[in-house]
Amino acid sequence: MIPQEIIRRKRDGDELDAAEISSFVAALAAGRLSEGQIGAFAMAVWFKGMSRAETVALTLAMADSGDRLRWADIDRPIADKHSTGGVGDNVSLMLAPIAAACGLAVPMISGRGLGHTGGTLDKLESIPGYMITPDADLFHKVVKEAGCAIIGQTGTLAPADGRLYAVRDVTATVDSIPLITASILSKKLAAGLETLVLDVKVGNGAFMADRGQAEILAQSLVEVANGAGVKTSALITDMNQPLADSAGNAVEMRNCLDFLAGRKRDTRLDIVVFAFAAEMLVKSGVAASPDEAEGMARQALSSGKAAEVFARMVSMLGGPADLIENPNRYLARAPVEKPVPAARSGWLSACDARGVGVSVIDLGGGRRHPADRIDHRVGFSELLPLGTRVTAGEPIALVHAADEAAAERAATALATHYRITDDRPELTPVIAGLI
Template sequence: MIPQEIIRRKRDGEELGPADINSFIAALAAGQLSEGQIGAFAMAVWFKGMSRQETVALTLAMADSGDRLQWADIDRPIADKHSTGGVGDNVSLMLAPIAAACGLAVPMISGRGLGHTGGTLDKLESIPGYMITPDADLFHKVVKEAGCAIIGQTGTLAPADGRLYAVRDVTATVDSIPLITASILSKKLAAGLQTLVLDVKVGNGAFMADRAQAEILARSLVEVANGAGVKTSALITDMNQPLADSAGNAVEMRNCLDFLAGGKADTRLATVVLAFAAEMLVKSAIAASSEEADGMARQALSSGRAAEVFARMVSMLGGPPDLIENPDRYLARAPVEKSIPAARSGWLAACDARGIGVSVIDLGGGRRHPKDRIDHRVGFSELLPLGTRVSAGDPIALVHAADEAAAEKAAAALAGHYHITEDRPEPTPVITGLI
């Protein structure tokens, strides 16, 4: 294999065969390619794209660049969910135990915050003792005995993706549909999944602000995953406002515990969590219809079985066994908590969800650089949903900050992220499509 010949052919718009792609990715994983060659390949793909067959081959090659997890001794369907990222998106924290309580095995490999979006792993690290990188044996044991485990990617899982992504990040080639598709799905294939559901978010708080682009990405992910042998579907969901009524780390973990205790019924968040649970159960043939699956998910939640699964997962991964009963004992609170008043009377008609995510980072709840330390205590809670009528001075959220100055700055920023009008806005659905 001559790397520059493969790069040249893709640069000139030729379709690469599986053998070419396999040899290039094998060399990448083995450290035999220069960063220049990797960057040139990524840029060639960015400009010329890839056919569906090429994208499937790239995804499979990256999945095969490291270990593939095996679940032969688990007699449950192996399923997972992935989100393209948003603000106040803590769906995975509740979805995994609900799905497990309904009979699925969910080995969920999650990520940290990226840009303005929060990361599932950062939220879990607000729990004292929780291990996000257990060894393979413990990961397997937790999935088998608890039904689900939410952890971070290990260095042996799709390692080619890690090196390729690092180069894409500094060569302006992150936003390539084939490369995004292969990056997301290679890790899911390596996790040994049988079924997968995808949450492709669209709106001002998502990476895809344009609906047409979100649909292109969703179709690419679904078609490539199915082409690689994993039963997959995608829901397109709205991200023009935070999904949960909290944005941060410990505050979203508290939101999760409230949800599992039944405290977030009839919210946008509940709509999304239950829809994904139903889709997972139908795809895995645990339920025959969406209606049956919805009933199963609601029963797992109302009976407390989902909360029990979550508690067992946390305990087995090193966290406190009584987290659900005593959250205040373990989830640190910020020193300053301050209500944020509405600037005027009217209807909350729109908000800058991306700006809210950036405000969490400004508080210290996210990273500007990979090595930044996160303050898990900070963020926003009690965020009112769009379509709420407020009077001037009514609280629209609560800020959690390390000090008074940070609280004042964040409060002013958040108030500015909301648009209040005299006319009531038209309600918008949180789930806008199924692919």
């Protein structure tokens, strides 16, 4: 296999056969390709696309590039959820323990931030001691005993995707439907899932800003996953503003802990968490209807069972056992916190969610290069939702920054990402469809 020939054929719009794709992925996993070759291949796919057959071949090749997990000794349905990426999207952190508290086993293989979107692993790394890449035995033990484990790709689980994922992040090739499909599903197939629910974001803060494109991506994911034997559905959700009232790493982790402990509720986040919990429970056969499933999920949260599951998972993976009770003891805070004043009185009517995500990166909370280190302390909290009436000078968010200059820049930038109007806006529903 000559890599540049495969790159050339895809660049020219030719359809690659399964053997060509398999050989390219094998070289990728073995480290025989340069970052330039990987980036060129990703860009060729971005421009020329892939047929459904090519996408299936790429997905299966990446899933087979490493180990496949087995859960024969666990008598719970094996289920998971995955998001295509958004801003202030920490749903997985609450959903996994809620689903586990309702009787599912959730081996969640998550990723780092891509482009302007946050990454679940980056948020978890704000917890001192938390191991995002445990060995296979510990991963299995945590899923079996705690009910869920949220980790990253190990070196033996879909290793080809791990390298491609990092290069896509810095080569403007994230928003390719075939590459997104193969990346998400290769990890999920390797994880040995029985049921999968997908969160396909749409809006200015999503990789798919167009509703039609989001539906195409959702259909691609659902068809490929179901074709591979995993019962799969997708919810299309709105990403025209941050989902939670926080965007960053430690700030979103603090939001998650407050949610699980019952110290706060966030309307949009609440809607999405319970919609996905219901879909997972019904798809897995644990509940007979969405209403029954949502009731089970809400009971798991209000009773404290979900918080107990999360605490056990964190403890078993090396984190502090009392994290939920004492988040401020463990989650580092930025040295500078600065309110962002509303420029005028009126209604918060629109948000550039992508701009908010980029501002988090500018603060140091994301990566421009694969090797960049993240400052987990920085970001935004207390973001007001669209449809809120504000007066001039009233804070619409709080910046968390490493120094005064960075805080000032971020506050100025964030103010430009929100539009304030005299008229109350008509808001789009947070859940836009089901496939």
